[in-house]
Amino acid sequence: MADVEIPLPIVGQDVVKDAPLPEPWGVLLAHPNPDGSRKSCVNCMMWARTDQCAIHDPDLIIEADHICGYHVFGTPMEVMPTRPSIHDQPNIQYVDPDYSGLDSVPGGTSCDLCMYYEPIGENYEADGVEGGLCHQISALDENPPAPVGPLMCCAAWDDGSEPETLEPENPEPVETPPMPDSEGNPY
Ligand code: SF4
């Protein structure tokens, strides 16, 4: 049988052209903070006031006005709990800040501060969401734009500015006291 030369596709060529925009789950779209604030480490349950985050390397200084795509609204911790230290667990793999979207954004993030947001108005409502449209994601029927609210946010948030270069090392290791167990004894 004669050799037949099969042309290989150029990686990504047609895929990129035909790729639909992600649906809300593909960018971790989050509903508004219940207290009306914008998304920030200071209102994330994974942040500790020792300038650390439970899912990033503890040597990375992460301040109150930082934010990443994994934000979960909640009360931050005073110190990082030790049980033994959450950071000493052998199997933990920290989130890479280059992939988590970690950045400093004073004032926090929200759709209404994002370059992809189109405000429609208070009376606009679609799919149970009021406020505006996002041109970076598809609605649940796979057709963009997606309805979003002004204080929603997602991992694709972008205000169009250059991200800040973060301090790579925490100069002073932070001592954290052990977290007490249910009977008040330290682990
Ligand atoms: S870096 Fe992300 S996960 Fe960590 S505290 Fe901040 S918002 Fe939360």
Ligand code: SF4
């Ligand atoms: S407007 Fe921006 S932050 Fe809001 S869903 Fe769209 S890309 Fe995400």
